[in-house]
Amino acid sequence: MTTPQKLKLSEEALVEALKRRDIIAMRALYDMYGAALLGVILRITQHTELAEDLLQETFLKIWHASDKYDATKGRLFTWMMNIARNLAIDKLRSKDFKNEGKNQDIENNVAVIDNQKKQIINIELLGLRDLVSGLKPELSSVLEMVYYSGFTHAEAAEALNLPLGTVKTRIRMAIIELRKQFNFGRQ
Numbered sequence: 001m002t003t004p005q006k007l008k009l010s011e012e013a014l015v016e017a018l019k020r021r022d023i024i025a026m027r028a029l030y031d032m033y034g035a036a037l038l039g040v041i042l043r044i045t046q047h048t049e050l051a052e053d054l055l056q057e058t059f060l061k062i063w064h065a066s067d068k069y070d071a072t073k074g075r076l077f078t079w080m081m082n083i084a085r086n087l088a089i090d091k092l093r094s095k096d097f098k099n100e101g102k103n104q105d106i107e108n109n110v111a112v113i114d115n116q117k118k119q120i121i122n123i124e125l126l127g128l129r130d131l132v133s134g135l136k137p138e139l140s141s142v143l144e145m146v147y148y149s150g151f152t153h154a155e156a157a158e159a160l161n162l163p164l165g166t167v168k169t170r171i172r173m174a175i176i177e178l179r180k181q182f183n184f185g186r187q
Contacts, residue, residue: 139174
């Protein structure tokens, strides 16, 4: 039985064994060049899991295309490296990969939402509470209820005994007034 150590001594013997579809040659090839090819792929993709998958695809392609290797055109490692590099680049250019980058896993979305909920904006630091208190009482009371106390527009209308349209109009007027005050303070 041929061992990987004996095949490691001669690249020609390794290529011949690979062309004969000798599984021992493939194992030796993986042992000798797997880490280097993974490094090439990882530098291109920047994703460990993807690089490992592409390394497997690389060795499958090497296995199936071993009869196409021509020693007169370059060394075996260079040929294999080009296969790995091309597979990695093709993957990054693929539509599937680009779409995967746009879509997040559900676990990632939950984490993002949790982090967003943990971020509390301190309106005191913005001076917003002072600006609101400087509004006309009918405008500030509606804003206080809706934005600080969490009332819906309908709940605020009911609590203030006002029509819903009036509450919405007062909120709109208050926001316009706040914008004016906020922008005036920036100039």
